[in-house]
């Protein structure tokens with residue numbers, strides 16, 4: 008018992024000294040579990056996130072936009088790969104992690120349970136959803152677990168391109184025809200609140216946050232990140248002449264931040280509980296891809312085994 | 321001459337654009353994450369080459385049409401791709417066999433176009449050869465894995481081959497346009513491309529223990545704008561946003 012306590016003290020001392028925890032290092036069980044949950048959720052979000060955007064690849068309104076969108080969604084698949092690898096360093100296989108997604112046991116970011124209804128939604132996702140994800144991911148570049156931090160550094164390099172291309176789509180629409188501007192405003196209206204929910208519950212309602220901060224898995228609270236995102240995004244909306252769908256939004260001279268209206272947490276909880284507009288479709292699509300791919304993966308394994316056998320013979 | 325060059329360039333472009341459109345449908349639905357990435361990469365490479373060709377076709381035509389005008393505002397009958405590339409994705413065997421049959425034609429074509437007397441086409445081919453080499457290697461490997469993998473994968477690959485074989489004749493058709501281009505040294509001799517294609521196909525199929533289907537009836541029509549029923553849906557999906565907002569910038 009005293010030994011574990013000593014190990015825990017050493018572990019915390021290491022974290023306090025800003026040293027990275029590596030896969031072979033001793034770590035408390037709860038730290039490992041917490042990270043496996045967080046990184047796998049993050050990996051699933053990258054992969055499920057491909058679906059709402061992939062939905063518009065065949066319909067992108069110019070060839071340039073089609074190429075950018077293909078490259079963007081492809082990046083997200085790559086992010087999924089890096090993150091599944093990071094989970095594997097903690098001793099959970101990619102197959103098991105994916106199995107948990109397919110069975111509905113594991114969660115992914117609820118934002119991807121909203122539908123992409125117009126081309127402007129592709130702009131709104133890049134601008135707002137990738138924009139919100141970046142706030143979180145920049146922080147995670149300094150997270151205490153080494154493999155996760157390093158995966159994040161690679162991912163962040165690509166994310167700023169994602170945000171930029173989304174904002175650019177919105178900017179072009181906003182200065183286009185009245186119909187295009189309306190499309191952009193409608194997308195902003197629908198994606199704004201779900202984007203704010205991406206930062207998670209308020210600090211007061213976020214039970215794991217304090218421990219995650221102590222372990223330096225997180226370094227900023229949900230509310231801090233949300234505030235930074237709002238301050239930045241409100242100005243970006245102004246520049247392109249779109250309005251944020253929040254009547255309570257106003258600049259607070261004293262705090263030097265924007266005040267904003269109440270988030271509908273009932274909706275958030277509903278979507279997390281599986282009742283979002285597309286929860287069933289997303290999970291069904293992942294399951295279908297996995298099941299349809301079974302014979303392909305089996306063929307690849309069988310061929311590799313035959314080849315290895317022939318080589319040995 | 322410029323008329324034939326326009327038509328020829330457009331044919332090259334349309335094959336790639338429509339194949340890319342089909343491959344893009346896979347994005348997010350691949351059999352394994354690595355393949356999702358590889359398929360998207362393929363779609364991107366084909367799209368990139370198609371864009372270069374469409375832009376050039378617009379210049380040759382001289383009426384100020386851009387890549388997007390040509391992609392989004394032509395009707396089905398003006399599309400000149402072969403029917404092979406518009407065939408549905410089907411299972412992964414169909415998708416890979418379709419790509420393999422195309423790649424085995426596309427690579428020698430690009431290699432030959434390096435020596436085209438048309439500098440622009442030669443330059444576009446120069447950018448494509450490396451990608452085309454990689455595509456053919458990757459699709460060949462899948463054909464071999466399928467053929468020599470499990471019983472199920474073997475059957476699926478053979479079925480795909482048998483289904484798609486009828487669409488391969490069109491790749492090597494000749495007509496007045498191609499003859500004019502070949503005479504001018506712009507297009508390579510299509511018989512030589514066919515020979516190279518046939519050799520690759522034999523080699524890969526034999527390693528895959530798959531049977532080369534007999535050359536029975538070959539489908540035709542794509543180069544004249546006569547397509548399968550799939551084509552209307554492909555274009556409806558691809559063009560509808562652009563057409564719904566005439567003249568809009570994106």
Ligand SMILES: [Fe+2]
Pocket residue numbers: 053082083086162166
């Ligand atoms: Fe990502």
Ligand SMILES: [Fe+2]
Pocket residue numbers: 083137165166169
């Ligand atoms: Fe992203």
